Amino acid sequence: MLDYVTSYLHSDTTPGQAGNLLWALIYIMLIFLGLSVAVIAMNWLERKILAHMQVRLGPMRVGPHGLLQPIADALKLLIKEDIMPAEADPWVFWMAPILVVITAFTVFIVVPFGPTHAVTDMNIGVLFMLGVSSLSVLGIVMAGWASNSHYPLMGALRSSAQMVSYEIAMGLAVVSAVLMTSLNQTGTGTLSMIGIVQAQQAQHVWFVFKFFPLGLIAFGIFAIAMVAETNRAPFDLPEAESELTAGFHTEYSGFRWSLFFLAEYSAMIAVSSIAVTLWLGGWMRPFPTWLSGETWDLVFSLIPGLSFLLLAAIAFLGVIRMPKHPYFRVQTIGLAGFGAVLGLIGLILFVPPVRDRIQDIFWFSAKVAFSMYMYIWYRGTFPRYRFDQLMRVGWKVLLPLGIGVLILTAVAGVWL
Amino acid sequence: MQPIATTFFFYFLSALTVLSGVLVITRKNPVHSALALIVALLAQAALYLMLYAPFVAGVQIILYAGGIMVLFLFVIMLVNIEQSQREEQFNKQWIIGLASAIALGALFVFVFAKSKSLFPDRGISMPEGSNTQQVAVLLYGNYMFAFEIASLLLLVAIIGAVVMAKKRI
Structure with missing residues (x-):
């Protein structure tokens, strides 16, 4: 038994590949x-940062600087009455939030926080992430239809149209990054998330800066499409408050609504980690x-500790x-x-064995955190798109640009 | 890594596929049918994974479950479901349907009974890692011409759809 537990500690693969079920479960728990x-x-930061951008204070009452506000909100949501509309389709209404949450969390089994810090490494890593996160739109459509109400239905219709159109531009950007992996010495590309970062390591360049400006344009296309995929401002038409009350989750309340909230934020983290893995060096x-x-x-290696001390x-x-x-x-x-807890964490991160092991996780999380800050920044600065503008950007700007970048990347890969 | 409980997963996924397939044709509500179809497609994707074809499984999830079924639902949601549920089914072809189902079932049973002589007894030895590359080599190497022709056909279909949908060009 003890051998089984310790045997993984000396392996240099992920627990999924090593076939160690126990450590895979531990990793899943840690990631959850x-x-x-x-x-x-994110809930607290978004409200605070948005407030400061608009010269307000944001939540200040619950806890110092409103630090306990998310916990108070979660408690409030848990004890709220869970309402289901009388004419709603109960099965579909019940399944929709569960489906959205499952898809939002499942994608994290291939996210590489480090060379061995992932639950498993799949041969089709990127494809798996894109596929499973594209299933979340089904949950949104189910929620909008099952509510049997006008605003949710319109939100769901908008959401499905938007996601289907932006998925294409997103896929083209991803393919051009995957093409870049095939230019290392071995000559074969890879779709595995760990393999993509290792290709960047072998080529000594982050893919944003590869074939300048091709990598940068592909990253830009992905950065725009991922905001649209996660239904965030300025592409938050499915839940546009001023037009549709709350879009597809208008009729949801209490715990089920909080599931949608959880899924939205973890989907944001998921697409950000795709972007970080593919272009920002993982x-x-x-x-x-x-x-x-x-x-x-x-x-x-001192930066993680120092940032916590800061x-x-x-x-x-x-x-x-x-x-x-x-x-x-x-x-x-x-x-x-x-502050004392933060300082203590910072001091622990200075201990050499911890310092060496935490490195990859820290840099990955830091890049994802930067991307999450960009999400909040977009929401604070851009007005919402109109639906025809949204479609025009998706089909007439991003799609041709994506195809062009893909072709040019292939040409550059063959000649350079 | 050695696969775990292969037999259980195979029967579980097959049962799920068959059950949701039956639900697709028996539900009166088209949205429920579409959702059952999605479950069937996902179970099929998992079966592809068990056959060491991860790329096919991924494409199945992205294209069928994530793309085509979303468009299906998109259209179904716009239909007035109360009305369509009350309508009588107008094509009464269940005798032909039953006959063809029995014929297909008989074919399956025949192939299963004869499987020893029809197929060479050879285990699957394809390593999981190379599936995507092998699909690419086949599509862009051996069968390049057929693949490009198929894409041309799809392009024609797209242009035809645009011509039919647009009133003035």
Whole structure:
């Protein structure tokens, strides 16, 4: 038994490939936990960042700087009454949120957080991610139809039209990145997520900068299409508040609504991790060849700990700036405790064995976090597209551009 | 890695495919039929995975379950379902249907009984890793001409659809 547990520790593959069921389950649990924490953090960050962009304060009441607001919201959603419309189709209404959540979480089994830090590595990794995340539109369509109400149905119709059209541009961008993997020494390309990052490692270049500007354009197409795929502003027509109340989830409440919320955010993280894997070098640290050598390795390995210490410092700055009124005492102590926890995590990340193992996961998460910040930034700055504009961008701009980039990448790959 | 519980998964997925296939033709509500069809297609994709054909499975999920069925649902949602449910089925061809189903079943049973002599007794030895590459080599190497002709046919179909849909060109 103990042998079975420890046997994986010395292997250099993912638990799925090593065939170790126990470690695969542990990885799944860890990813599920990390995702849940990430969704909670995103909920708070999105409201705070949007508020600061609009010169507001955002949530300030529950906990210091509103830090406990997501937990309060989750509790509120769990104890709310779960309403089902009288004329709704019960089976489909019941299945839709479950389907959306399952698809949003399933894709994470191939996301490579490091060379061995993935649940498994599939031969068809990218294809699997695109396919399973394209199933989520079925859940949205089912939700909109089963509600038996006008606004959800219109939201679902918009959503299916939008997703089907942007999937094509997205696929073309992905294919041009996959083409780039075939230019390494062995000459065969790969669809596996780990293989794609290893190809970037072997070619000493992130695919954004490969065949400049072809990689950059493909990445741009994907970055636009992924916002449309996840129904986020400025492409949030399926749930446009000002036109359709809440779009496809108008009739959902309580726990089922929170499932849609969870699925939306984890789908955002999923497509961001596709983008990071395909173009931004996956788990590699910045400048792996330009700033190479022992010293630079050491400097970059200190960054995870330092960034947590920076967060702790910001928390303590907040403690100092708290009003010195007895009314705020509990909040001040809470914020100081939060800062202390962050600082402790930062100090643990300086311990050499931890430091070496956490590297890939940190850089991957940092790149995904940057992409998530871009999502919030888009939402804060762009007005919503009109539906005909949306279709025009998808079919008349992104699709021809994608085909052009694909052909030029193939030509460049053959000649260069 | 050795496959686990292959027999169980094969029978489970086959039963799922057959059951949802039956649901597709027995449900009166077209949306329920379409959803059952999606389940059948996904179970089929899993069966492809068990045959060491991951690429075919992935394409099955993306194209059929994720693309075509979404368009199916898109159209069905626009139909007034209460009315279509009350309508009597107008093509009464169940005798022919039954006959062809029995014929097909008999063919399957025949092939299954004769399988030892029809197919060479050879286990599948294809490694999982090379399936995508082999499909690509076949499509873009050996059968390049047929593949391109098929894509040309699809292009003609697209142009035809545009011509029929557009009133003024």
